[in-house]
Amino acid sequence: MVLVTLLSACTGTVADSGPGCILDTGGGHPTWANFGDPFFLTYCDSCHAETSPNRFGAPDGLYFDTEAEVLTDAAAIRSAVIDNQTMPLGGGLPPEDLATLDNYLSCIGG
Ligand code: HEC
Numbered sequence: 327m328v329l330v331t332l333l334s335a336c337t338g339t340v341a342d343s344g345p346g347c348i349l350d351t352g353g354g355h356p357t358w359a360n361f362g363d364p365f366f367l368t369y370c371d372s373c374h375a376e377t378s379p380n381r382f383g384a385p386d387g388l389y390f391d392t393e394a395e396v397l398t399d400a401a402a403i404r405s406a407v408i409d410n411q412t413m414p415l416g417g418g419l420p421p422e423d424l425a426t427l428d429n430y431l432s433c434i435g436g
Pocket of ligand 1 (some may be wrong): 338344366369370371372373374383384388399403406407412413414415
């Protein structure tokens, strides 16, 4: 959960919350509502939702239903999705989605 109080520290150029968070021209950045939730629902939660009826072998406990869970696993997500491109299974996400994911994780402090 991004702390609203951190917005007061916003310079409009660099960090909004986590180090490396890049703001858009309007001063906004990817959030759970405008990016994270739809991203993980679309690409990951068929296997990684806690209630998924068929996890296709995705590890128990590796759930992406909430921002808190994503933040907890941010390092593993970066590694699998951005660095190694093994997730979603087979990789292949559009580069712009990878860039936005990278920024989103930075902005939530991951
Ligand atoms: C089709 C099912 C499926 C989808 C969709 C999927 N995963 Fe996975 N995921 C798995 C399985 C199976 C494993 C365990 C096997 C493995 O590590 O290759 C796994 C493992 C992982 C791991 C642990 C890997 C490691 O190296 O420790 C992470 C992190 C992960 N997934 C993130 C994601 C993210 C983020 C997405 C969406 C961008 C995603 N996965 C989409 C099935 C899936």
